[in-house]
Amino acid sequence: MSPSRSLIRASRLASSLALVLGTARLSDAQTLGGQVVQLDTKKPLAGAGVALVDDSALVVASASASSEGSFYLDAPKPGAYRLVLLVSGGSFVSPSVQLDAGKTIERLFSVPDIPSTFAAARFARDVTKPAVPVPGSRGPVYPAGLAEQGMRATISTMFVVDETGQPDLSTFRVLNTAPNERFVESIREALQRTRFVPARKDDDWVSQVVQYTYDFGLAGDPERGDVVVRAGASNGGTPSVARAARVDARTPVKTMYVITADELSKPDIEQMNLSEALHHLRPKLFGPSRNATVTTQYEPPVFVNDVRVEGMASLRNITAGHVEEVRYWKREEAAMRFGMDYPFAVTVKLRPDRS
Structure with missing residues (x-):
């Protein structure tokens, strides 16, 4: 199972856990049982929420651990399942467990402090x-x-x-x-x-x-x-x-360091100047919006269509909606690509009809 699928499934479990806690034991069921304990002290975690989840992210059984941290959950059919544990402050997903027909597996599940x-x-x-x-x-x-x-x-x-x-x-x-x-x-x-x-x-x-x-x-x-x-x-x-x-x-990969036309062409962004748009879309990288119109001596380099321009201030002359991509290069990346020791560098690629 891929992590992207498993994490998305885990994120859907919170709403699913509104199911009735506790299920009737089935005599011919395949069962996962065990104890929930704190990782370091091995102290039982009374009342921890436990849910058995199949490969389609469906909660097939759920319960609350006893005062001794113990529980038993019956699966409707044999197969691979995961146990989701809900404790104060977080949720934890176990590795896959194979449940065989009519058999009970017991395991110890350790949960760390957050x-x-x-x-x-x-x-x-x-x-x-x-x-x-x-x-x-x-x-x-x-x-x-x-x-x-x-x-x-x-x-x-x-x-x-x-x-x-x-x-x-x-x-x-x-x-x-x-x-x-x-x-x-x-x-x-x-x-x-x-x-x-x-x-x-x-x-x-x-x-x-x-x-x-x-x-x-x-x-x-x-x-x-x-x-x-x-x-x-x-x-x-x-x-x-x-x-x-x-x-x-x-599908374009969206990361903190690449700003694509999808973002730059949004109705509330496309008419901004590019400098303003970058401050708005990535404040953690470019800081709060500012009105600087002059490049300082130590400002990191900026390239538009591979041509170096006069720093971030020059981006105020470019309309955000005219840009295909903006890329932020971290210090080590900037040094490898441009041979410079700056905190970062910025490259701008204009749309073909605006080049």
Whole structure:
């Protein structure tokens, strides 16, 4: 299952959990049972909401954990399911669990405290569109030597993706015990080079707590994670997240750093001068609107159709609706592309009929 689908499904669960809590036990049912505990202390979490969700994001059973944190949920038929746990401050989605006909599986489900660093971030259920990796993102690689030992791992993680699409590694947490720490290091290294299309809340870019399960396995193993890494794969361990992100090559990728004609041609934007429009659309990058008409000595460079112009002030002479794309280049990107050490650079591509 792709992370974009699983996160979108998780965001729909909040409304679905209005179902009647608790269901009658069926004698011939396939059942998931267990206990919900706090990750660090292992203290039972009495009253935690639990919901069993099928592969179509439908809640098939729900309940509240007992005073000892225990619960049992019956599935209507055999198959793969996930458990969604609702606790104060957030929601958590388990890796996929296979339920066989007439059998009961019991597991321990650990839930972390919500770190203070997550206070300003939203969970998937709280956003209009969840954060997803930019198409072509390359995931973790299988640590060398571990596949030869037959070592597999399912690693559940959570971290914040900020409003610019950058994973905040200071918030990275592992929610279960890894059989080898090198699996965790591989995930960290992958996140350092991964960029996301940030989450949206209505018309705003927002930070979001992302929860991914990484499934490290051998060829032929069933896929049971948001990000699937298979040893010896010809793609070098490209996970399912990267494959799933390529939804439609014709669809433009909207990120914090690229402003397309779709945004610039909106009725309330298209008649603005480009400088004003950028301040309005990306205040986190360009700051609040300002009336500067003179370029300062240290202002980052601006290029229009590959020709350098007189800084941001010159963009006041361009109408937003005449522009095809504006791209913001971060310091390291600007240095590689333009050979300059500036905080950032800006490139503007005019529509062909306005060039």
